[in-house]
Amino acid sequence: MLTLNINQKTYTVDANPDTPLLWVLRDMIGLVGTKYGCGVAQCGACVVHLNGEAVRSCVTKASRAEGKKVVTIEGLSPTHTHPLQTAWLDLDVSQCGYCQAGQIMSAAVLLKENKKPTDQDIDDAMAGNICRCGTYLRIREAIHLASELQEKQALGK
Amino acid sequence: MFKNKIEYNIRNYVSMEKTKTNINRRAFLKASALVGGGLLIHFSALAKFEIAATSVNAVNPVQWNELTGYIKITADNIVKILCPNPEFGQNVMTSLPMIVAEELDVNWKKVIVEMGAHDNVKLGPQFTGGSNSMRMYWKPLREAGAAARRMLMEAAAKTWGVPVEEISTKAGMIIHEKSGKTGKYGDFASKASSIPVPKNVKLKDVKNFTVVRNSQKNVEGTKIISGMPLFGLDYRMEGMLIAMIQHPPAFGMTLKSFDGTEALKMPGIKNVFKLKLYEDGFEQGGFDTRTFNDLLVIVGKTTWEVMNARKKLIVEWMPAGDTKDTMGGRGGKKEVIVPGELENTTNQHQKMRQYASQPAQELRKDGDPETAFKNAAQIIERTYNAPFLAHNCMEPMNFFAHVTADKALLVGPLQAPGWTEPTLAKVLKLTPEQIEIQMTRMGGGFGRRAYGHYLVEAALISKKANAPIKLIYTREDDTTYGIYRPMYTATYRAALDANKNLIAFHVKGGGIPEHAIHANRFPAGAVDNYLAEGWQIPSNITIGAFRAPRSNFNAAAEQSFLDELAEAMDKDPIDLRLGLLKRAKESPVGKNNEYDADRYAGVLQLVKEKSGWNGPEHKKFSRGVAAYFCHNSYAAHVVDMTTKDGQPYVERVFSAIDCGIVINPDAATNMVQGAVVDGIGNALYGGLTHKNGVVEENNFHKYRIIRMHEAPKKVEVHFVQNDIDPTGLGEPPFPPVFGAVANALYKSTGQRFYQQPFSSPQQVIPAV
Numbered sequence: 001m002l003t004l005n006i007n008q009k010t011y012t013v014d015a016n017p018d019t020p021l022l023w024v025l026r027d028m029i030g031l032v033g034t035k036y037g038c039g040v041a042q043c044g045a046c047v048v049h050l051n052g053e054a055v056r057s058c059v060t061k062a063s064r065a066e067g068k069k070v071v072t073i074e075g076l077s078p079t080h081t082h083p084l085q086t087a088w089l090d091l092d093v094s095q096c097g098y099c100q101a102g103q104i105m106s107a108a109v110l111l112k113e114n115k116k117p118t119d120q121d122i123d124d125a126m127a128g129n130i131c132r133c134g135t136y137l138r139i140r141e142a143i144h145l146a147s148e149l150q151e152k153q154a155l156g157k
Numbered sequence: 158m159f160k161n162k163i164e165y166n167i168r169n170y171v172s173m174e175k176t177k178t179n180i181n182r183r184a185f186l187k188a189s190a191l192v193g194g195g196l197l198i199h200f201s202a203l204a205k206f207e208i209a210a211t212s213v214n215a216v217n218p219v220q221w222n223e224l225t226g227y228i229k230i231t232a233d234n235i236v237k238i239l240c241p242n243p244e245f246g247q248n249v250m251t252s253l254p255m256i257v258a259e260e261l262d263v264n265w266k267k268v269i270v271e272m273g274a275h276d277n278v279k280l281g282p283q284f285t286g287g288s289n290s291m292r293m294y295w296k297p298l299r300e301a302g303a304a305a306r307r308m309l310m311e312a313a314a315k316t317w318g319v320p321v322e323e324i325s326t327k328a329g330m331i332i333h334e335k336s337g338k339t340g341k342y343g344d345f346a347s348k349a350s351s352i353p354v355p356k357n358v359k360l361k362d363v364k365n366f367t368v369v370r371n372s373q374k375n376v377e378g379t380k381i382i383s384g385m386p387l388f389g390l391d392y393r394m395e396g397m398l399i400a401m402i403q404h405p406p407a408f409g410m411t412l413k414s415f416d417g418t419e420a421l422k423m424p425g426i427k428n429v430f431k432l433k434l435y436e437d438g439f440e441q442g443g444f445d446t447r448t449f450n451d452l453l454v455i456v457g458k459t460t461w462e463v464m465n466a467r468k469k470l471i472v473e474w475m476p477a478g479d480t481k482d483t484m485g486g487r488g489g490k491k492e493v494i495v496p497g498e499l500e501n502t503t504n505q506h507q508k509m510r511q512y513a514s515q516p517a518q519e520l521r522k523d524g525d526p527e528t529a530f531k532n533a534a535q536i537i538e539r540t541y542n543a544p545f546l547a548h549n550c551m552e553p554m555n556f557f558a559h560v561t562a563d564k565a566l567l568v569g570p571l572q573a574p575g576w577t578e579p580t581l582a583k584v585l586k587l588t589p590e591q592i593e594i595q596m597t598r599m600g601g602g603f604g605r606r607a608y609g610h611y612l613v614e615a616a617l618i619s620k621k622a623n624a625p626i627k628l629i630y631t632r633e634d635d636t637t638y639g640i641y642r643p644m645y646t647a648t649y650r651a652a653l654d655a656n657k658n659l660i661a662f663h664v665k666g667g668g669i670p671e672h673a674i675h676a677n678r679f680p681a682g683a684v685d686n687y688l689a690e691g692w693q694i695p696s697n698i699t700i701g702a703f704r705a706p707r708s709n710f711n712a713a714a715e716q717s718f719l720d721e722l723a724e725a726m727d728k729d730p731i732d733l734r735l736g737l738l739k740r741a742k743e744s745p746v747g748k749n750n751e752y753d754a755d756r757y758a759g760v761l762q763l764v765k766e767k768s769g770w771n772g773p774e775h776k777k778f779s780r781g782v783a784a785y786f787c788h789n790s791y792a793a794h795v796v797d798m799t800t801k802d803g804q805p806y807v808e809r810v811f812s813a814i815d816c817g818i819v820i821n822p823d824a825a826t827n828m829v830q831g832a833v834v835d836g837i838g839n840a841l842y843g844g845l846t847h848k849n850g851v852v853e854e855n856n857f858h859k860y861r862i863i864r865m866h867e868a869p870k871k872v873e874v875h876f877v878q879n880d881i882d883p884t885g886l887g888e889p890p891f892p893p894v895f896g897a898v899a900n901a902l903y904k905s906t907g908q909r910f911y912q913q914p915f916s917s918p919q920q921v922i923p924a925v
Contacts, residue, residue: 043862094378104382129864
């Protein structure tokens with residue numbers, strides 16, 4: 001039995017500890033916001049936060065998550081109003097939408113560590129997230145906007 | 158399995174729904190009686206609901222009054238608009254309902270949008286593809302909205318005892334100015350739903366639109382960014398099992414024998430069996446394409462358990478040899494031989510060179526090209542090549558199926574339910590009324606999901622396993638399965654006279670397994686002597702529509718060639734095209750010229766203006782231009798290339814599009830920007846190679862997809878402003894990107910690029 005802390009809730013699942021966290025989330029817990037795109041850590045659709053670090057859940061064993069805090073897209077913000085989520089809606093970033101949860105989760109770690117990322121910083125942080133629909137320009141813009149929103153929030157505006 | 162609270166409330170809510178309708182169709186009665194059917198679809202609708210799900214109880218069921226197949230209104234004035242076409246990122250789920258809302262005259266911000274069920278009687282053809290959604294539904298949706306508004310006005314007029322001519326509406330309110338009486342649409346919805354749907358109702362003036370032609374946000378935007386279940390892969394039902402197919406490792410191979418003993422010992426595994434997709438002699442339609450017919454299936458409880466256990470399958474494969482497919486169609490039954498060769502990319506190139514030197518099928522001839530070439534002062538000949546491409550939708554193929562003795566429920570990502578349903582009926586031996594297909598949001602389509610083999614597979618698996626199942630293709634399964642964009646080549650020849658006038662144009666195109674030539678497209682019609690020819694080489698590598706079929710190669714080759722022509726003729730590339738288009742307009746050559754020369758010239762002129770073409774301020778960029786007409790729309794791009802990390806880099810693009818009335822401007826801009834990125838990525842990086850029939854690029858570490866740092870910094874999109882009925886936008890912007898990139902590469906490197914992907918070594922292929 002695995003005990004996992006996901007989005008500040010405790011779950012006990014009867015899963016093989018070697019099961020990738022992605023499939024425990026999707027198949028056993030029912031949190032389907034984290035997506036399967038490739039299974040080999042190439043596309044970023046499966047990115048979640050493990051103790052604040054962005055990890056690819058398709059190659060992260062569920063046992064590695066025990067005793068740590070897992071955050072998925074569903075729990076990034078209880079009201080879905082993380083500055084990135086607000087920016088994503090403001091700029092209407094999504095086309096098909098399948099990659100966007102992973103994009104946001106990767107970007108969230110970038111913005112936590114780098115409050116004012118440059119285009120180069122964004123390139124480096126986001127190169128691991130594929131978007132087949134080609135919304136990269138809007139993702140970039142949304143990260144810049146989220147950085148501004150984040151700053152405004154911090155200043156209490 | 159964990160069941161979240163929201164799902165449970167929805168199920169209760171769904172059972173409380175009732176619909177009052179004057180539309181009596183057998184198809185409508187296909188409402189699923191299977192447990193949990195429609196869960197996902199209704200969840201989408203309720204998320205936007207103002208009434209909390211928990212407030213619904215048995216005493217007060219929600220009554221929907223249906224006014225045409227697209228519109229439902231409650232007494233409380235809640236308006237639901239159904240989207241007929243499934244969504245794969247092209248924004249139809251927002252744009253199509255916008256059209257209804259415009260003519261219906263309701264507050265768009267309060268409208269609930271729901272994906273329609275498969276119901277070709279109530280909701281039209283329901284085919285997402287060919288950039289056809291707007292064109293196909295523009296008039297029918299406007300008429301539906303206008304008719305429903307009229308029905309409500311008539312209901313109010315009857316209720317108030319006043320002439321309907323004195324009634325007006327405003328954003329969901331009914332007004333009788335003379336008496337000062339007002340009411341909500343909801344007040345009259347029930348009465349209105351009994352009124353026969355009127356025909357020939359006057360439509361709004363397109364210049365007065367308040368919803369359409371104004372940017373509206375993606376109706377599912379919030380659900381996407383908060384991780385709500387939306388896609389086929391997200392669909393779940395109690396008791397559902399997971400199935401995967403162990404496909405042969407190569408095209409041209411088939412199943413010989415298997416031993417599932419070790420796999421069956423693995424945790425969670427329920428079953429291992431083989432099954433035949435189509436019976437011998439099954440007449441395939443155009444979208445019944447499938448690569449493998451004898452399937453080895455493994456079924457288990459969870460995805461990972463099945464992924465793991467697959468590795469324990471002991472399988473013997475054997476060459477299939479030449480096989481026979483039976484194709485149906487208007488011309489009657491036809492048997493096609495599928496060659497058994499295990500193909501290699503090098504052999505494919507060799508074969509293509511061989512075929513290119515042999516006579517081909519004449520597709521169009523104007524004037525006397527042979528004589529013109531004989532008398533030419535200068536002949537320019539160039540050959541272009543492009544590889545197989547995989548669609549690589551971000552969400553791999555998958556479908557849910559629950560098949561019992563007398564019913565089939567299928568849920569998942571699919572572009573055209575109407576095309577696969579007849580096949581399901583034949584294969585399952587059920588009537589169409591017994592089959593229900595629900596379309597989820599698709600994580601990408603690009604044409605791949607028009608081919609419903611994976612529904613038929615899922616259905617047969619469910620039937621044999623006697624359980625609801627979700628069939629999942631892993632990324633490797635998906636990328637190696639086939640239904641690719643064909644492998645193409647084309648040789649272009651141009652004859653110039655002593656004054657460098659273009660006197661003849663010849664294109665001879667070929668492909669595996671089909672060529673890309675559109676014989677009636679520009680520059681046909683602009684050149685006195687014109688010849689288009691095509692040839693093809695059959696193959697066991699299956700192909701299908703890939704975002705702008707044929708055009709996606711044609712534009713690249715032809716627009717590169719025109720660039721070289723311009724150089725040889727000492728002409729500016731845009732001026733060359735405009736000159737030819739002027740000729741095509743004023744004295745067109747031949748018949749059936751498949752483009753409007755004015756509109757084609759229009760996008761070139763617009764992109765020339767907006768990009769500041771030839772302006773000295775853009776000197777630091779290597780600029781390439783291309784334009785194309787396909788799927789009824791016109792697109793032109795100027796690609797500005799620089800260098801980044803030592804590599805050619807498209808830094809910015811200017812795009813000019815004529816697609817008629819633009820329904821949702823910001824979403825349309827997003828689409829064009831995406832098509833540009835997609836085009837750059839495929840032109841520079843995309844491609845599949847084969848070795849003994851095995852696909853060598855089976856996941857993203859080998860099949861290169863364009864990424865953030867490779868995408869342009871800016872794509873500036875301009876739409877030609879006109880009031881022409883909307884045409885398509887999903888495909889038209891895509892093809893010319895390839896040509897513009899090739900032309901920019903020439904300016905950047907001094908070298909012409911003839912082989913896609915352009916990042917691959919540019920071999921010199923001996924001239925024919």
